[in-house]
Amino acid sequence: MDLVRFFEMGAYTLYVWCAYAATGLGLAVILWLGYKRLERERVDARRMRQLEEE
Amino acid sequence: MWVWFHKLGSPPYAYRLAQRLQPWFLWSSVPLLLVAAVGGLWLVPPDYQQKDAFRIFYVHVPIASMSLGIYMFMAAAAAVGLVWRMKVGYAAAAAAAPIGAAFTVLALVTGSIWGRPMWGTWWVWDVRVTTETIMLFFYVGYLSLAKSFDDVSRADRTAAILAIVGSVNVPIVKYSVVWWNSLHQGSTVLKFGRPAMHSSMLWPFYIAMIAILLYVGGVLCFRIRAEILRRDRRTQWVADVL
Numbered sequence: 001m002d003l004v005r006f007f008e009m010g011a012y013t014l015y016v017w018c019a020y021a022a023t024g025l026g027l028a029v030i031l032w033l034g035y036k037r038l039e040r041e042r043v044d045a046r047r048m049r050q051l052e053e054e
Numbered sequence: 055m056w057v058w059f060h061k062l063g064s065p066p067y068a069y070r071l072a073q074r075l076q077p078w079f080l081w082s083s084v085p086l087l088l089v090a091a092v093g094g095l096w097l098v099p100p101d102y103q104q105k106d107a108f109r110i111f112y113v114h115v116p117i118a119s120m121s122l123g124i125y126m127f128m129a130a131a132a133a134v135g136l137v138w139r140m141k142v143g144y145a146a147a148a149a150a151a152p153i154g155a156a157f158t159v160l161a162l163v164t165g166s167i168w169g170r171p172m173w174g175t176w177w178v179w180d181v182r183v184t185t186e187t188i189m190l191f192f193y194v195g196y197l198s199l200a201k202s203f204d205d206v207s208r209a210d211r212t213a214a215i216l217a218i219v220g221s222v223n224v225p226i227v228k229y230s231v232v233w234w235n236s237l238h239q240g241s242t243v244l245k246f247g248r249p250a251m252h253s254s255m256l257w258p259f260y261i262a263m264i265a266i267l268l269y270v271g272g273v274l275c276f277r278i279r280a281e282i283l284r285r286d287r288r289t290q291w292v293a294d295v296l
Contacts, residue, residue: 023113034276041280045287
């Protein structure tokens with residue numbers, strides 16, 4: 001299917017795009033939050049180690 | 055097998071394994087996700103009844119299936135924690151819960167977007183939608199319970215019991231469309247017998263399933279590492295790793 005045909009699909013196009021965009025955004029956010037969580041735990045563990053050494 | 059299982063119970067081993075597997079899972083999921091999206095959006099023919107709206111199938115079904123799969127993983131990991139008193143089991147369950155909750159929300163959102171053109175409404179208290187929502191409550195309940203105790207081991211045990219009890223809901227979600235009259239369509243691919251779809255429309259679905267599975271594996275590695283660090287932050291091996 002070419003690009004012109006895709007944009008001519010009519011009323012359903014918007015719903016399809018919304019579903020794909022919501023999924024893409026959702027997956028990106030889940031990945032970002034997972035990465036941030038790991039970073040936070042690493043910082044906390046390092047800080048605790050420093051405090052104990054002091 | 056048992057030797058590997060017991061090795062997996064060691065936090066340093068599980069942490070390093072997750073660290074090693076994580077980039078492989080994540081980087082291999084990216085091209086597969088793109089291929090599945092291009093296939094689903096452009097390359098497969100439109101459905102004869104639902105026309106182009108059926109293309110939501112390629113995101114909704116893998117996400118919804120994974121929300122059930124993650125719950126089973128969480129309950130199994132919690133059971134391993136309870137039975138064998140493995141900290142890594144509890145850590146894996148706690149790591150899976152937020153991912154599963156987010157996947158359940160995504161499944162409900164994409165289902166709602168699909169429901170609007172097909173059913174004429176964003177939301178209906180259909181049996182499949184309702185049982186999936188109940189599963190979201192189990193995820194939220196698990197997360198709340200795990201945070202409501204200062205003592206980590208007590209929180210782990212209590213939340214694990216809820217996770218195991220909630221696993222009863224998983225087959226109910228899966229077979230709700232078979233057991234009751236439902237507005238939601240029946241299983242198309244993930245069922246006994248041949249898929250009810252033509253092979254020309256199936257291949258992006260299989261790629262999307264593999265891609266999402268790898269993606270979940272990658273994110274799970276992030277969160278398992280974080281959970282292990284939280285539990286073991288005072289130990290010597292964490293100091294060595296950091």
